[in-house]
Amino acid sequence: MEMVSDEDSLKSLIQHAVLAPSSHNTQPWRFRLSAPSIELYADLERALPVNDPQNRELYISCGCALMNLRVAVANAGWSSRVELLPDVSDRTLLARITIENAPVDVALAKLFDAMLLRRTYRNRFKEEPLEAALQELLRHAAEMEQACLNIIATEDKRDELIKLVREGDSLQWQNETWRRELAQWLHSGRQGDGLKVPGLVAPLVRGVVRHFDMGRSMASQDSFLADESPVLMLLSTEGDAPRAWLQAGQALQRVLLEAQRHGVQASYLNQPIQVAELRPQVQQAFAMDEFPQILLRMGYPDELLPASPRRPVDEVVAE
Numbered sequence: 001m002e003m004v005s006d007e008d009s010l011k012s013l014i015q016h017a018v019l020a021p022s023s024h025n026t027q028p029w030r031f032r033l034s035a036p037s038i039e040l041y042a043d044l045e046r047a048l049p050v051n052d053p054q055n056r057e058l059y060i061s062c063g064c065a066l067m068n069l070r071v072a073v074a075n076a077g078w079s080s081r082v083e084l085l086p087d088v089s090d091r092t093l094l095a096r097i098t099i100e101n102a103p104v105d106v107a108l109a110k111l112f113d114a115m116l117l118r119r120t121y122r123n124r125f126k127e128e129p130l131e132a133a134l135q136e137l138l139r140h141a142a143e144m145e146q147a148c149l150n151i152i153a154t155e156d157k158r159d160e161l162i163k164l165v166r167e168g169d170s171l172q173w174q175n176e177t178w179r180r181e182l183a184q185w186l187h188s189g190r191q192g193d194g195l196k197v198p199g200l201v202a203p204l205v206r207g208v209v210r211h212f213d214m215g216r217s218m219a220s221q222d223s224f225l226a227d228e229s230p231v232l233m234l235l236s237t238e239g240d241a242p243r244a245w246l247q248a249g250q251a252l253q254r255v256l257l258e259a260q261r262h263g264v265q266a267s268y269l270n271q272p273i274q275v276a277e278l279r280p281q282v283q284q285a286f287a288m289d290e291f292p293q294i295l296l297r298m299g300y301p302d303e304l305l306p307a308s309p310r311r312p313v314d315e316v317v318a319e
């Protein structure tokens, strides 16, 4: 097969990369074309210093975009070689992905259609449980990317985690700077990023979020949704530094795409991992040495939600 060398082919791969999830839908990535490679950079102007002071979730989000790139490359019939953090003098260069004429990773190519359908599903899931074989497939997807997907199997563990989610909600909403940061990312859909709220009420919603501690109602809502979700899963990694976070992101996206391929979607319960003082308690609850990165509830959605906004590719490709 002919190798990719033109800008348009590389941009069409990036078109798929940007469909990845990101915290607050910040889309904290930039790409540079250098055929047959694409370089992925962190866009630190899109960081969330209050919600994510170490940029851990920023790296995870970029790792998700990297997984999408790998899937798009495989779907196009090529193979990809990934170097993580290839330049010690520039830590914003997160990855270089080089397209090669080698056997295609068929397992990745199969995830292509799921990229277009994946959504974060914040509503109630159907009651239908996830078959054990599917849970095992998701665990394997994480393992392929050097991460561990812990399935929360007992009531005790579930209750303990839900308690921590409630505490996380309460601590985040008490923090006025956290609320202000969240409000900055509540936009009408026109803007191409952020968490979408209907245009007419957007200023009102932003004002309410900025000024009112809604921790109590958020905690009730999250614990209700978590409690009735078919399954809770915790993604963890051995390390807790940029390389591990990029791996966590690739693993997260591989899990989400594999889930979507089977009609399953996810929503996030990251509060007790985001709040620094609660994160060790999550670790203790699982008696784990690894570092918790992402907490998900998963199940079958009732409907296909509209896609959340994305910036056009030309905005994220640097010259």
Ligand SMILES: Cc1cc2nc3c(=O)[nH]c(=O)nc-3n(C[C@H](O)[C@H](O)[C@H](O)COP(=O)(O)O)c2cc1C
Residues within 6 Å of the ligand: 019, 020, 021, 022, 023, 024, 025, 057, 058, 060, 061, 064, 118, 119, 120, 121, 122, 194, 195, 268, 269, 270, 271, 307, 308
């Ligand atoms: C690292 C990471 C952390 C996230 N944390 C949360 C979260 O705490 N709560 C939440 O509702 N969504 C969370 N999300 C989901 C994003 O808000 C979502 O991906 C974004 O709004 C785009 O929507 P989409 O996933 O439907 O494309 C997170 C996503 C990522 C990748």
